[in-house]
Amino acid sequence: LARTLARHPRPLGGDTTRNLPAPAVSLSGMVLNNPTAPTAAGGLQQLSIRRKPDWIRARVPGGEEFERLRDIIASHKLHTVCQEANCPNIGECWNRGTATIMILGDICTRSCGFCNVKTGRPLPVDTDEPRRVAESVALMNLRHVVITCVDRDDLADGGAAIWAETIQRVHETCPHTSVEALIGDFKGDADALQVVIDSRPEILAHNLETVKRMHPAVRPQADYQQSLRVLKQINPALSWRPSPQTVIRLNY
Numbered sequence: 001l002a003r004t005l006a007r008h009p010r011p012l013g014g015d016t017t018r019n020l021p022a023p024a025v026s027l028s029g030m031v032l033n034n035p036t037a038p039t040a041a042g043g044l045q046q047l048s049i050r051r052k053p054d055w056i057r058a059r060v061p062g063g064e065e066f067e068r069l070r071d072i073i074a075s076h077k078l079h080t081v082c083q084e085a086n087c088p089n090i091g092e093c094w095n096r097g098t099a100t101i102m103i104l105g106d107i108c109t110r111s112c113g114f115c116n117v118k119t120g121r122p123l124p125v126d127t128d129e130p131r132r133v134a135e136s137v138a139l140m141n142l143r144h145v146v147i148t149c150v151d152r153d154d155l156a157d158g159g160a161a162i163w164a165e166t167i168q169r170v171h172e173t174c175p176h177t178s179v180e181a182l183i184g185d186f187k188g189d190a191d192a193l194q195v196v197i198d199s200r201p202e203i204l205a206h207n208l209e210t211v212k213r214m215h216p217a218v219r220p221q222a223d224y225q226q227s228l229r230v231l232k233q234i235n236p237a238l239s240w241r242p243s244p245q246t247v248i249r250l251n252y
Contacts (some may be wrong), residue, residue, distance in 0.1 A: 034181040059093030067095045072139050079106040081148055085116045100146045100182075101133055103166055104159045108150035110221040116208065122154060125162060134169035137177060145170065148182040153221070155197065158186035164199035171200075179200035188226045193233055206230050 032219045073080060082090040093099065107122040108115070137145050147166060152159040167179050179202035186192040197204065222232040 011014040012249050020049035025210060036219070046239050058088040059091050061094065063095045065097055066091060066094040068191050069097065069099055069140065071135050073099065073101075078129075078136055079103075079130060081117070084118070085242045096147075097140065097142070099140075099149055102148050102150065103129055103133065103134070104148045104149045104152050104162055106150065110151045110219075110224070111222070112209070117150060122152060124152065125152075125155065127162070130166040133166050137170050142174070142177050144178045144180065145174075146180045146182060149184065151184045151221075153187060157192040158184065158189060159190035160186060160189075160195040163196045167196070167199040167201050180205065182207065183230075185222060185230050188223075188229065190229075190233060193230060197234065204234050206234065220239070 027058060034199060052054075066195060070145045073083075081087070081100045081102045082093065084106050087093075102117075104125065105122045107118045107120045109119070111119040127158065133147070147170075149159060149163065163181065163183065165180060171177050179201040181201040182205045183193075183196055185206065206227060208219045208224065208227050216220060
């Protein structure tokens with residue numbers, strides 16, 4: 001708890017009941033073996049907790065490929081969402097030679113409830129970061145790279161210029177590597193979004209994360225309709241590359 005509070009100095013948006021009215025109907029008593037009132041036998045029934053299957057348990061990160069990727073990322077002073085969000089699957093993914101690079105620093109200006117990336121005041125933009133990202137992708141020998149970012153609401157363009165340069169650098173350095181860009185909403189700035197679109201990533205994605213009703217709790221600084229406008233602008237703009245790799249991904 002102390003570590004989480006240190007990484008998120010502002011209140012988290014993750015309490016899904018904080019900004020929502022009390023439910024009109026509760027279904028808790030209808031859940032199998034979990035009534036809310038005492039049973040005839042006395043006391044409340046409890047669902048028995050069984051041993052978890054082996055496949056559900058995350059393995060301790062390690063291995064030759066894991067260490068190789070870790071060293072490349074560390075030597076190029078890059079950030080990954082795998083590390084910053086404390087992803088439990090980091091060992092499995094890195095041992096397969098895949099990682100999601102996170103640009104524009106490791107401090108986010110937003111405090112989404114589902115995310116463990118640090119919240120606060122970001123450091124100044126690192127203008128050399130696009131070059132280091134491209135070099136690291138080349139060393140990893142990737143056919144496909146996923147790049148995401150923290151939200152930079154402190155920047156006039158939301159980080160669009162760094163986004164565009166990063167994508168262009170990867171294309172120049174690794175012409176056979178496809179780029180998937182997982183972007184934010186740029187606070188609804190259509191011009192900033194167009195800068196990223198014009199850099200022509202093979203895949204351009206923007207996550208809604210949850211349904212409209214839950215946005216005030218889960219994404220307190222975002223707006224559902226604004227995210228839809230981002231997707232609407234992306235859709236016709238990607239007609240320059242009509243390939244199976246060009247997709248718009250909506251995650252719920």
